[in-house]
Amino acid sequence: MQAPAAYVTDRVYPSYFYPESQPLWLSTVARLRGLRGPDLDRAYRYCELGCGTGFNVILAAALNPVGHFTGVDINREHIELARALARDMGVRNVEFHCRDLQGFVQDNTVAFDIANCHGMWSWVAPGVQRSILEFVARHLKPKGLFCLHYMCHPGSTAMIPVHQLFRSMARQGKGDSRAAVARGLEAVERLLAAGYYDDQPRLRERLQGLKRADADALAHELLAEFFSVHHAGDIHWLAAQAGLSFIGSSEPFYNTDPALCLPSDMHPLLESDSSPAFVETLKDMGSRRPHRSDVFQKNAALPDARERREALDSLVFLYDGAAAPDFPAIATPLGPMTVSDEAFLRLAELARTDGRVAFRDFAAALPAGTADGRGVQAARMMLHAGLLRPEQPEASRAGVQRLAAIDRLLAARNVGLRLRRDCASGQFLRTQAW
Structure with a gap:
């Protein structure tokens, strides 16, 4: 989504499905807070920024025939693959734009009910990050939902020098991105063998896992010119400038009471008036999760008792x-x-x-x-x-035959995922890979 010189374009990013970014799931996160977001039983619009090859947004469109879906990506090969996949699956309520984000923000005339940005924020320049926030400020409807994924402290702090190691090796070597990844992995293996990370068992385990990861995914994640790790409070402050209020994580465990989702030795640090930013910081420190997937609402307002009850009862x-x-x-x-x-x-x-x-x-x-x-x-x-x-209401569900045809295509291409119309999501049969 940024200038080609700053982003890997010689490798296609692998296709993944993210259940936590699906419209019904995000709506459920909001309603469990007592908030009513977009009405998914009526026509609505969903936009995915940095959609890659479109796999996630195409399946979202297939599972939600009431909505209209848009994918945006700067990589022309990604967009061509996305359009071909949508045709193969017979999904017509989705469109794709090969645009840099700044240009898309300026030219777009459509208002969206839901926006999703996964696997992009931490790998683009600060100017592109500002364009993401400008997009939601200008083009997300009031009460609309925005899901933002990013790498966070302290779980990913130690990956900053690892990213720099891969980038430095890529600059000094020859060959394409896969060759650069191979050189980086060899360097990591040497460092591990020398015992450099023996005092950081979590990081050591994470680095050992790199050799089992998809090489093209590693190219995008470790060779991009920019890599940023963030504190949740900083992201929430930036989002507030765009009219967004943090309403929770797309991962429900982190929305439970702090007594459940914080280690017991952190409980004494909590006070009745602890700020949300402080509580979220403790959650990140306690779990050491490498990334966050935060859900925001545009122009959110605290619900009264009736509104809260109606949201929950739905x-x-x-x-x-x-x-x-x-x-x-x-x-x-x-x-x-x-x-x-x-x-x-x-x-x-x-x-x-x-x-x-x-x-x-x-x-x-x-x-x-x-x-x-x-x-x-x-x-x-x-x-x-x-x-x-x-549960997806029956009137809003995708057709049985339509999803069955897509499931047959997924099986033929050895994708370990099957679609479920009753919950407008997918069920993994094994680790997903397209």
């Missing part, structure tokens, strides 16, 4: 017991956690009985006054575990 969840066979033990970024709260167990029981559960019915089964607190926490934790998935 939620319906599907049950998938196979996702967490050891429940009430759940895997979390902080390690295994055994759920014992009555609200969690009650939600699981209701969902398991009928295969689905409306939040309204779940709230009625809880002690008075606890649905907004413990009830919401239970839903978030169940979504994190994969035991629950938001």
Whole structure:
């Protein structure tokens, strides 16, 4: 999305599907905060900035026939592949633009309900980052949702010199980006063998994993001219200048009460009036997650009691017991956690009985006054575990035959993903690779 000299263009970025960027999932994040975002039962528009080969936004379009989807990328080969894939899949409610972001921001005349920017922010120049914020300031509708993925401190702090190592080796060597990646990996192997990272076990494990990663993905992530790691508070301040309010993570675990998503030895640091930026900093320090996927709302306002209740009551969840066979033990970024709260167990029981559960019915089964607190926490934790998935209303679902044809194409191309019309998302059969 930036000038070609600053971004890798000789390798095609691998295609990935991101469930946490799908319209229904982002809407669910908002509604669990008591906020009503775009109405997904009526015509809406979704834009993906830095769409790569379009795989994610094409599947989003296929799963959500009510919406119209737009993908933007600077790499012409990416856009040509995206258009060809959309034709092969028979997906017509998606369009692609081969544009640099600054030009797209200036020329675009369409207002969007949802925008997504994944795998781009931390790899582009500051000027392009400003264009991303200008895009949402000018072209995202009021109450619209914006999902922004970026690398964060302290989980990715140690990767800054690693990126510089790869970039330096690329500048001094010959050959294409794959050759540069190979030289960088060889250097990393030598450093690991010499014991340079023995005192940083997390980083050592991460570096050891590089040799198993896709070489073209590494080219884009480690050879781009720019690489930036950010504090959440800084990003949230910048977003606020564009009229955006942080409403949570697209990863539900990090939206649970700090008593759940923070290590116990951090609890004494919390106070009743701790600022959101302080709490998010503690979450990043406690989990040491390498990246964040933050959800913002344009011109957001605190909901009153009625608005909050309406947002929550609009939620319906599907049950998938196979996702967490050891429940009430759940895997979390902080390690295994055994759920014992009555609200969690009650939600699981209701969902398991009928295969689905409306939040309204779940709230009625809880002690008075606890649905907004413990009830919401239970839903978030169940979504994190994969035991629950938001249900797509029948009237907004994609056609059975349409998705079956796409599933056959995915299987023929050995892609370990199958689409689910009931939750407008995908189910991975194995690690995805297109």
